[in-house]
Amino acid sequence: MLTTIRPRSEGDFWLAQTGGNSPALLFNPNRVRDTWRALQQALPNVTLYYAVKSNPYQSLVATLVNEGASFDVASAPEIQALLPFGVPTSRMIHTHPIKTEHDLETSIQLGVRSFVIDNLDELWKVAPYRHDITVMLRLAFVAPDAPIDLSRKFGAQPEDALHIMAVAKQMGIVIDGLCFHVGSQAKSAETHRIALLRCLEIAGDAASEGIAMIERIDIGGGFPANYSNQAVDFDGFCKPIREVMGQVPAHIQLMAEPGRAISAPSMTLVSRVIGRSKRQDDTWWYYLDDGVYGAQSGRIFDHINYPMTIYTEGGDRSAAVFAGPTCDSVDRFGDHDSLPELSLGDVIVIHEIGAYSIATACHFNGVAPPVIIDLEDTADVQRRQA
Template identity: 40%
Template structure:
């Protein structure tokens, strides 16, 4: 099945925009409002859809301490890829036993930094990486990353990392000869994977590699990491993906494995994308080529940086209802490429008026810059469990 299976969202976007508008009165714009309740709901929904799979939240799309603390309190685990991400979970007092380090290419100093924290499970995908682990062969456990190309994905991560199943056995044998324990295999079917059967095909091929390793007399592997890529709806802001239906074929594929197998997933975008809304204001306006241009106080060097490298396009809203007209939303910098969108219909805007965007939790704040010395949008965390909003 595909992402055509949908459900109503847990929160009204109108309510979120009203809340963001109220916070903007206090903190100004641009502003990102992070709903920690929604982070919890997304995590628990995926946890229920993949029973028996340990969810390691991938910090890459939103390495925010409030997200880490909320997921840690729910019993969640974490997927790290850099020294900075190691430092975030360490500062949040996350036990190192709940973390894995999944960047396939690392400096020796990166390995040592993670080991000093206590994280000892790493990913590799080539012989060069194995040699970096040789001095630590009694401390580390590895996962070999496999590559499964997916042209349908928003970002095909197998183009940059992973080996084919046919290349796996020689690397497993080399690791064994070096006294390095390989716990199992990992893969990532690509960002925004619309077809869950991509996971199924990868899971089945991984099972064949497990069997090849067994026949070769290698030490038994017991871990399969199915990566991330669980999709989020962007253009259909009023509906969410039914993650339970989406994961049904994945559950069926995993049920064919021995009960002793430890399954891992690395969700990132799915956990946080829908948990943050953005608010920005009109700095000024002009009429260019017969079309209104609105110059906003955030743009593609800020929270909309993903538009430059292929992130899904979001929709834009105001809090008042009026006839819409084609217009352009441009960013604040003195760079001509700083245009958020040239093709959008909106009600006529006034200087200082606020524009809202949903689904802004992934690859927005974390990829923002302060180019031209326009400050990146701060994050306000809203948490009903604490009955508070805090700048973070």
């Protein structure tokens, strides 16, 4: 059910959690711990590197630091943001396949030693640092069931892998790892399985031809969120990956870079109707205090149709459209053929909105993104979320 209607009075519970602030994101550290542990259990002997880009919120990072997590960063500023938490740079990998020379140099100065390339030009960038760093080669594998495809933008073709590794060897660059990202929000781990098998094959060929000794295979992200406020069955999802693990030689360490799966369930958006008007075709337009320039950019970037709970007394039903608080025409979402008439001040709650949301929010039109509130007592909220 994409839209749930509840009595308006129950919305007060959510406003009480935010201290009356709206829009606000409620951060629940228990959700982070639960998903991290569940994914860890589903992927035994795989070192998990949390993809900071999905949500760099400090309490989320702090929660993962307490879990002993490692971190996947995309830039030097992400490294700098982790340092105050005492994360050793040995527990960070820089996985952006295309870096500026400045970012590379700064990241190395900050102490990170593991980088990713996916083309020959990038080899020239890392070459000056070849004695200090190790490099993973990113390969492209397309997951037909992942709505957010990363295989076109990044990744060498698997058939080019040996050539790139051979050139790296001639340049004195150590390629000791292979990595991939099948695309975000994958429906199954079938492509992870196929890609891991292909990487094992390439690692075997590279070793037997004396080109490179692969010691790490990083299976990337792509682990999904449910968006239905129910825990993902990571054990079931990761089964295809576990089926291949027996074929991984002992000298190869497995790694993964989950982002969305960990950060999505950690935040709940509380927003309110701040304006309304009946426009053409008798359609009600409801304007919320948060939209696609705030926490809801995933509607555009990731094509997520977030389920919403609306707390309203409700009136006659009619067609309805929601819009965010900016003047941009793109800041609209959630068309309904038939919705009870809403009132100003009605509360709207969206769960599992922690991934790629506040991370991309901006002050377009001078409108501030939602404030983030750390939940102290999560029991009540978890009961309401169930």
